[in-house]
Amino acid sequence: MLEASPLVDGWILRHEGEALAASVPGCVHTDLLAAGVIPDPFVGRGEREVAWVGRREWTYERELPGVPSGHEQTDLVFDGLDTAAEILLDGRLLGSVRNMHRSYRFDVTGASGRLTVRFASAYAEAEAVRGRLGERPAAYAEPYQYLRKMACSFGWDWGPTLVTAGIWRPVRLERWSTARIARVRPLVTVEQGAGVVELRVEVERTRVEAGLTVTARVGGAKAHARVEGTSAVVRLEVPGARLWWPRGYGGQPLYDVELTLDQEGEALDSWRRRIGFRTVGLDRRPDAHGTGFTLVVNGERLFARGVNWIPDDAFPSRMTRERYRERLRQAAGAGVDLVRVWGGGIYESEDFYDACDELGLLVWQDFPFACAAYPEEQPLRGEVEAEARENVVRLMPHPSLVLWNGNNENLWGFRDWGWEGRLAGDSWGEGYYLGVLPRVVAESDPTRPYTAGSPWSGSWAHHPNDPAHGTHHSWEVWNRRDYAEYRAEVPRFVAEFGWQAPPAYATLRRALPGEELAADSPGMLHRQKADDGDGKLARGLARHFAAPEGDFDRWHYLTQVNQARAVAAGIEHWRSHWPVCAGTVVWQLNDCWPVTSWAAIDGDGREKPLYHELRRLYADRLLTLQVRGEGLVSAAVNQSAEPWTGVLRLRRMTVDGEVLGTADVQLAAGARAVGVARVPAELEPTGAKEFLVADAEELRALYFPLPDRDIPYPAPEFEVSVAPGSVTVTALTLVRDLLLQADRLGPDARADRGLVTLLPGERVTIGVTGWETPDADAARAALYCLEPSR
Known part of the structure; x- marks a missing residue:
């Protein structure tokens, strides 16, 4: 039977004549970080201080143990090497590689000694390819398109430039005789109510001998096939197999598939996976x-x-x-x-x-x-x-x-x-x-x-x-x-x-220790990788809110509100x-x-x-108010399997809490469908002080006709009470986009909900985990909401 021995321990990384302990799987940056050679590139502006790492060559080494007798072949298997490297055993070149996205296998039968994996700089490899093939345009100046490596290693408009190298996926020795399973392609379908698996098997052999057989099992079904040359096909049917569905549409039953390769009853190798039957x-x-x-x-x-x-x-x-x-x-x-x-x-x-x-x-x-x-x-x-x-x-x-x-x-x-x-x-x-x-x-x-x-x-x-x-x-x-x-x-x-x-x-506090935070403080600027990103943030904010000059906490809150509002505008409409x-x-x-x-x-x-x-x-049921044509409509988006019917209660209100008009509208949306109803014209809000509230069951939609900067919100007033695991807020006025920033209570604290708008007299209880000493004053200090424009 094939035997596999992981090569995890005993690796070293050569750095300026020193031998540093190395982790495999791992990469140069994490090994240097563990050894204290480089600062954490995620803290402060450490990214800049480690830029040199991607420009160097690096060498990993360990002893390859002698292989016990009893198997005809021994393979050295790398599941992933990042990226351009030479693999040597006692100075003998086993092979050269240049693709992070592939695995590699080398025959080391009967060999032992010093195993060396020598990585070239990814920059050097990419620039050499560019020199041979010519310049190609890209969105960024870094040469990521010239080698098969994770492109965002070279930086992106949200990512650091940390050009890695190393043995990034597991490595092992595999010892086997006669034959091994080299590849299995499982073609999984559903035919006339039965789950069907067709396994297309390829084998590697040390010698050509008759008598190789593959046996497959899944869901109580079993089938055999003879290996002809280096391939075999085995097909199984599972009557009444339960279908695998995406979440929200059904269950996710999974079936174990086991394939064995044997010769005259002796097991040589096996392959196991889980599958699901679906089309x-x-x-x-x-x-x-x-x-x-x-x-x-x-x-x-x-x-x-x-x-x-x-x-x-x-x-x-x-x-x-x-x-x-x-x-x-x-x-x-x-x-x-x-x-x-x-x-x-x-x-x-x-x-x-x-x-x-x-x-x-x-x-x-x-x-x-x-x-x-x-x-x-x-x-x-x-x-x-x-x-x-x-x-x-x-x-x-x-x-x-x-x-x-x-x-x-x-x-x-x-x-x-x-x-x-x-x-x-x-x-x-x-x-x-x-x-x-x-x-x-x-x-x-x-x-x-x-x-x-x-x-x-x-x-x-x-x-x-x-x-x-x-x-x-x-x-x-x-x-x-x-x-x-x-x-x-x-x-x-x-x-x-x-x-x-x-x-x-x-x-931010963890990543920028000691920095006085501001939208344009050095650490914050370093963490804005997008072209004119801060300009776009500012312009997007100015269209909806008065600028919070010099107030980082308000800027931080409002930019997060604006992000949620923007995505909501798109998803609700689409x-x-x-x-x-x-x-x-x-x-x-x-x-x-x-x-x-x-x-x-x-x-x-x-x-x-x-x-x-x-x-x-993204809930199965979403209620939204949309401008279509000359007026407002309510849209009941129903992605559930059951029809959605009921009464939609509409209220035209002022920001001071006065109800100007109400109406009940029939709500009807079929299964996996959208129901649209016109809002009565007399309920459409006019002017800066008015808005529309739509309620159906536990869902609510709001429509404000103007940007927030033009709405005369009242000064928010609310009461706060706390209990173990919760914060309760009772609104005395309209409270727009209330947010408990739980991580301000403690770095491990989490809230179970985000932005919520409360009408006068309404109450919300926010679940909080990771907060060991509930305190009402601390909770109030961590609560943010929209305030009147200054």
């Missing part, structure tokens, strides 16, 4: 509105409630199974049912996809290409196809994976960012997105759809970012306009949009136009370090107000 498709048919983009799972058409996922740590080797699960549980807790793994990062570990399988989170997987023209010549072309084939097969078992996507914004960039003229006919990646990658997916994983890019209209017949065709990235609003303009169009699928805000206060619009994917769920960004969860894992707002926006 998935992508409806891209043209219609009266353009070209659709609707995910279909088990025949059910979905409005995708999505978030974009970036690497959760700038040093991905630090990610653990527990941390993946924590972050993805947060996503599910916000009502998310789709996570897009963005193309400037990595193919994530099995832990990520396992958690998505269990939580019912659909996965949209980008191939790792982002915001650049990528050369298509060697040595990159062969690496791209090899990594695609490996990772498509690796991730195939996961039922959560429903879409392969060729790239992020490169087709758009070619058309709109001045690339075409600069390239002058040079290759730029089109051959990957419209040739290599769809071919690999069709050959290896025909059970899932592929799309060439995001955004992408489906063909060059339409602009790549045409909102009427395919996927759309809505960035003009953040870059140049007011977020109210999200309501100006109804894209078919919004794959990226978002608004910035700083991280939680406690996160969800209310289902099925024309079939999904929103917020940029972004998470951060990889403490930074001002578009994230809903900051770099320390703390939830911004946007996170809690997503819980409302």
Whole structure:
């Protein structure tokens, strides 16, 4: 039977003649940090102090133990090397590698001695390739498009420039005889009520002998097949298999698949995975509105409630199974049912996809290409196809994976960012997105759809970012306009949009110790990576609120309010136009370090107000008030399986609490549908002091006709009481966008809700965890709300 021995201990990292203890898996930065050689790049402006690390060559070493007899072959297996490296054993070159996204296997049968992994600087490798293949344009000046490495290692508009190197995934020795399982492609389908698994198996052999057999088991079914040459196909049917569904649509039953390879009854190797039975498709048919983009799972058409996922740590080797699960549980807790793994990062570990399988989170997987023209010549072309084939097969078992996507914004960039003229006919990646990658997916994983890019209209017949065709990235609003303009169009699928805000206060205090915080203090400026990001934040804020001059706490609160308001403006509008619009994917769920960004969860894992707002926006039932045509409508968005009927109570009010008029309107929305009703004209608010309240069951929608800066809010008055695990606020006036910043009570404190608006006399109880000594004065000091414009 194949035996595997992890090579975890005994590694050293060579640094200026010294041998430092090294962690494997790991990276140079984390080893240097552990040894006290470099400061924490996440604290202060430490990022700048460690820039030299990415420019150096680095060497990892350990003894490779002698291999006991009893097996015919011994392989040295690296699951991931970052990125350009030579592997040597006692000075003999085993091989050279240049792709972070691949695994590698070397025959070391009968060998032992000093194992050396010598990493070149990623900059040196990238610049050498650029010198051979020529310059290619990109969104950033760093040379990330010239090697197969996590692009955001080189910095992004939310990420630090920390160019890593190291053995970032596990390494082991595998000892085996006769044959081993080299690859398994599980094609999982549903046919006439039965779950069907077809396992396409490839084996590696030390010698050609007859009698190799594969046996597969799943869900009580069992089947055998003989290995012919180096391949076999075994098919199993599971009658009555329960379907795997995305969260909110059904359960997530998972089935264990076990495959064994044996010779005349002797087990040689085994392969185990979990699968789920479901069908998935992508409806891209043209219609009266353009070209659709609707995910279909088990025949059910979905409005995708999505978030974009970036690497959760700038040093991905630090990610653990527990941390993946924590972050993805947060996503599910916000009502998310789709996570897009963005193309400037990595193919994530099995832990990520396992958690998505269990939580019912659909996965949209980008191939790792982002915001650049990528050369298509060697040595990159062969690496791209090899990594695609490996990772498509690796991730195939996961039922959560429903879409392969060729790239992020490169087709758009070619058309709109001045690339075409600069390239002058040079290759730029089109051959990957419209040739290599769809071919690999069709050959290896025909059970899932592929799309060439995001955004992408489906063909060059339409602009790549045409909102009427395919996927759309809505960035003009953040870059140049007011977020109210999200309501100006109804894209078919919004794959990226978002608004910035700083991280939680406690996160800033940890990351910037001793700094007097201000919007433009040195540490805050260092944590604004977006082009004119602070200018866009300020202009976006000024359209709605009076500027909080010199008051960091108010600025911090208002920018977080504005982020939640902006995202709400888009999602409420687009969800209310289902099925024309079939999904929103917020940029972004998470951060990889403490930074001002578009994230809903900051770099320390703390939830911004946007996170809690997503819980409302992505709930199965959403109530919203929208301007359509000449008046107001209420939209009841119902993504549940049951019809939603009832009475919608409307109240026209003043900010001083006076009720000017009321009406009851019948609410009716079918299952997975939207019900729209006209608001009576006499209830539409006029002037700065009026607003409209809509209540149905436990849901509420508000409509204010003017920006907050023009509304004469009363001075907020409220009472506060505390109890173990809760803070209760009773409003004596209108209290707009009340927020308990729980992390100001203590760095471990968390609140169970975000922004809430209370009418006079209303009360809210906010659950708080991690706060050991409840105190009413401390709670009041941590409460923020809108105040009259000064």
